[in-house]
Amino acid sequence: MGNSMIPSFWLSTLDPIVPRPPLPGDRSYDVAIAGGGYTGLWTAYYLSQLAPSLSIAVLEASYCGFGASGRNGGWASGLFPVSEAKLARRYGADRARAMHAALADAVDEVGRVGIDCDYAKGGTISLARSPAQLRRARRSPGFLSRSAAAAICNATDVLGGVYSPDCAALHPARLVRGLLDAVLQRGVAVYEGTRVLSLSRGSVVTDHGTVTAGTVVRALEGYTAQLSGHRRALAPVYSLMIATEPLPASDWERIGLARRETFTDERHMIIYGQRTADDRLAFGGRGAPYHFGSRIEPSYDQVPAVFDSLRETLADMFRIRPGIAYRWGGPLGIPRDWMPSVGLRDGVAWAGGYVGDGVAAANLAGRTLADLIAGHETERTGLPWVGHRSRRWEPEPIRWLGINAGLRATTLRDAWEKHPAPAR
Template sequence: MSFWLESLGPIERRSALPGDRDADVAIVGGGYTGLWTAYYLAKAHPDLRILVLEAEFCGFGASGRNGGWASGLFPVSEQKLSSRYGVEPARAMHAALEDAVDEVGRAGIDCDYAKGGVISLIRTPGQLRRAPAARLDAAGTRAICNANGVLGGVYSEHCAALHPGKLVRGLAAEVEKLGVTVHEGTRVLSLQAGRVVTDRGTVRADTVVRALEGYTPELPGHRRELAPVYSLMIATEPLPAPVWERIGLGRRETFTDERRMIIYGQRTADDRLAFGGRGAPYHFGSRVRPEFDRVPAVFGKLRHALSELFGIEVPVAYRWGGPLGIPRDWMPSVGLRDGIAWAGGYVGDGVAASNLAGRTLTDLILSRSTELTRLPWVNHRSRRWEPEPARWLGINAGLHGTALLDAWDR
């Protein structure tokens, strides 16, 4: 498991589905998307019979393994959204995500929430040429995050650092207090309008919600819906005060840089560096396996990158990974059609987006026309990924090409 989950101590699992059941809403997936949906539905309509089904335990997937960024980032730029949907809908989409960063904090769940923003470091001439014009100079950047070789930086206030494990486990406890039934250890075998078949029984429901993110391809008929691409992380031992005085991140700002192969990090509430990045291979046939969580070569690169950033030998205490869901056009979506609702495809920025998705799904399920239900991602359908072996060749070629471009920059 991740540092986030191990730091909480032993996980007490909830009971499995005890047999066939009826519900008003059946939610497949006990991560952020499924739990936020249950949370807002139960608050809006306490009489609803809401049932959450989770194969392992709540937070086992990306919700308990991510970098702990609640960010206002959206994988499709405002410019591209504007060209397709218009200027105002594009602005509304980005504004709603920025507000979702605050909404996660407003929920009041104890998760070490600290809204310090995010600093993206510029460290090569190539990165400097690509960076937005509105940026900090080297001195201003180092005042936030004193990394080596900084030429400048791009700062945004729309990001909060948090403890993902505390958030997802706390959220699961909250929905139960609201009357939602959560069954863990219950693997969904198939879903369709009005019915979810599991290894423990069948749930009949007016609305079925698919909230599986990187595990979506394991469902029959959804193999090419999202590509499960792995992101890996390391966490250090707690670092002493003199090291933090030199590094900075005094408001627990999250950090990244302008390289193409994404990296991400934060200063945890107990003064560790939690640091991750892409680079692990995509596996043929969209396979998701526990052994794919650990790639020694990628862990080594992460440790080297962190040491190079801050000029320290980092004492790594934890290593883990997990899959995230990537749609073919990199456009997350949320929707409801013919009794089946869905949300996901966050491309690794799902902590805040899943909160927005849960509120949007609530409005859609309750047939409410709101500002959220008019956002561009509502009922968007990405085209499916190519069949194998084209999918495997294309995604891994893209990963290798990205790494080569970053090497050229350096």
């Protein structure tokens, strides 16, 4: 199953990571960024271009890419957890369209930067594999007939599908570590092995000293709940993945995904997969429990029942039973209203709450934070998510009961749709 000390298949394919030295005591910078994942590093990358005179420090508890940025499904997608229709009702149709156009552009921007990360923009397909799923798919732009959908991804029971060009498959750990190299070359200070304990206007307190800064950036995503005073800001919900052994050419001739399209289906409990550059299936899904008190522990990355379910889902979709070479997981950040946000207020900036679609969104967030911190008014700074504040999650035990009840209800709804009660 791979080295259990390495948190994902992606990270296991890199040369061994030697963390950079921690913060060497109290320091002062113009901008201090808490979090060395995509959001923090993209912010540092673009800000160092936009305002090269600013001194910037990134503070990371483990090593850059240890969290979701090195463990995710490798989808740089234009997906946003709030529908365009809902955004239009709240912010107007023009701003809603602008939000989705900016995310689509972010997919391309990740590729334009030129980091070697097996980037392949084949788009994404959501298959309809039951009558209920087909009804949902027919209401979506990009609907495909049965034959057109199967020509892209020849899964079992395909009745139709929805295709979007706004997605690229990539190797997420290569992206985040390549991004680290890029910011280091631009003179950004990066301190790994430095846990942020609290932050406030002008100050970031870590376990290795305090950083004073004119602007402080919170970019901790699923780990936000571990920050003092932020327990209820974002709920850390786990997503788990498996990666198969490389599949033979005969399997790929039957399955398809010739342009490395990412794939899912129209079920309610999210699943997601990609054909990797070395011809594996990397496949994940939700369903792991939320843990009381927003706790995050390494043991929560491994849930055998979820791994078994993912393997059975692959077998059901593609009639294959390949060896499973890797199993891993990790937390992602979910705001109470499922609305990601970016902002800057009183010297404290933030971005996150991507609900699992953060690869491209974090790039857009980093560019937007750079604009805000540099004081530039741009099209990005006028997008609907800028300045948005989600209300806090409920206190425990209501939070634990509510989230896990929702997960259970979603599972039951999918089972009902797959095996509907006979008509009377």
